[in-house]
Amino acid sequence: MSFKRAVPFFLVAGSVLALCACASLERGPVGNLAVPQPAKPVDLTRYAGRWYEIGRYENGFERGCEAVTADYEVRDDGLVGVLNTCREGGVSGPIKSSAGKARVIAASQGAKLKVSFFGPFYLGDYWVLDHADDYSWSIVGEPSGRYLWQLSRVAEPSAEVRSLIAERTRALGYDLSMIRPTRH
DSSP, X not given: OOHHHHHHHHHHHHHXXXXXXXXXXXXXXXXTXXXXXXXXXXXXXXXXXXXXXXXXXXXXXXXXXXXXXXXXXXXXXXXXXEEEEEEESSTTSOEXXXXXXXXXXXXXXXXXXXXXXXXXXXXXXXEEEEEOTTSSEEEEEOTTSSOEEEEESSSSOOHHHHHHHHHHHHXXXXXXXXXXXXXX
């Protein structure tokens, strides 16, 4: 992907994350429910690696994206490296990617991060709301309740795992009818 094509993606992704940060904290995932807090601590070393998006609340910066992956690495400076990648228009479409970094929010036990795709500006919230004990799946959201991602270590998890993730997502207060499945 050329730099000229990458810049608009970065601007759009960053703008959306900035809007997330500015959104009302009172609005929850369903009606007036409070946005859930993370269910348990996150060991970022175990969380690092590749994640496949299996479902999401549709959003502007991922519109038309399939085969979505997120790669995380714990950096020597204590930050988390982030690389989001997708295929535009379908699973064999052109690759679109965005690199950034994240820092852990103090006293969050690794479950809440601030993400930056623009130098020193950490505007986006990334909360690991729940995850499997073996880190085989996770559910990610942010304070406004407008964004949600269901992630798995494999592109095509079993029906049983998908059902478990859906059950946990519903228990967190999210509307399953709003989830857009991701094709791989």
